[in-house]
Amino acid sequence: SQKIEQNSEALNIQEGKTATLTCNYTNYSPAYLQWYRQDPGRGPVFLLLIRENEKEKRKERLKVTFDTTLKQSLFHITASQPADSATYLCALDPTGGFKTIFGAGTRLFVKA
C-alpha cells in the first residue's frame, strides 16, 4: 500500500544543535516533495519544496534532501532555536496531480 512515514516519536534537541527529521515513503514516485511547519492550533505553513531531479535544497537555516532511490527525504534545521519547536510535516503529490498526501508529522522540541 502507499504510505508516508515520519518518526512519530518527538525529537528533543538542545538549542544550537542540528535537528534532522526523516520522511520515508513507499509505492509512490512523486514529482516533488514538500515540508510544512505546523504550530498547535494553527494550519500548516509551507517551508520548502524539492523536485525529484534536485538532490538538495536550502533556505536560510533549513536544508532538505531528496533521495528517490531510498524513497526518503531528510529535513535539517541548523543552529536550532526554541522558536523552531513545532510539528513538521512532509507531503507529496503522488500522481503528479494535486491530491496532496501528508505524513503524520514529527514533533520537534528545542530546549534552551
Add this chain to the structure above:
Amino acid sequence: GAGVSQSPSNKVTEKGKDVELRCDPISGHTALYWYRQRLGQGLEFLIYFQGNSAPDKSGLPSDRFSAERTGESVSTLTIQRTQQEDSAVYLCASSLDLGDEQFFGPGTRLTVL
C-alpha cells in the same frame, strides 16, 4: 485578502445534525483544498477545486460529505447527519494554481457530541 480565512473557528453540534463550514481563499488563487486532521494525526485530503474544472472528490469519506465552490471564491464543506467520528479540525488551503505552495487557513474545529 490577507490570507485564507475559515468560519466558524469552532463548531459544536449534536450527532445527526448537518453542519456547514466556510472557507475564503486568498484572492486570485485558482486552487482550493479541504483537509481533515484528527487529533495527533496528519492531514487527510478530502477534495480540491481548480478554476471551473470538476472537483476531485476522491477523498471524501462518505456521501454525507459534500463541497461546493462558487467560481474562484468562497467554498463550503457540508457534512450531513454528523457522526462522532467526524470530530476533527477541518483545514482549507488555497494556492495560485494546482501544485503550487498551499496557504492554509486556521481551521474549523468540529466537535460532534
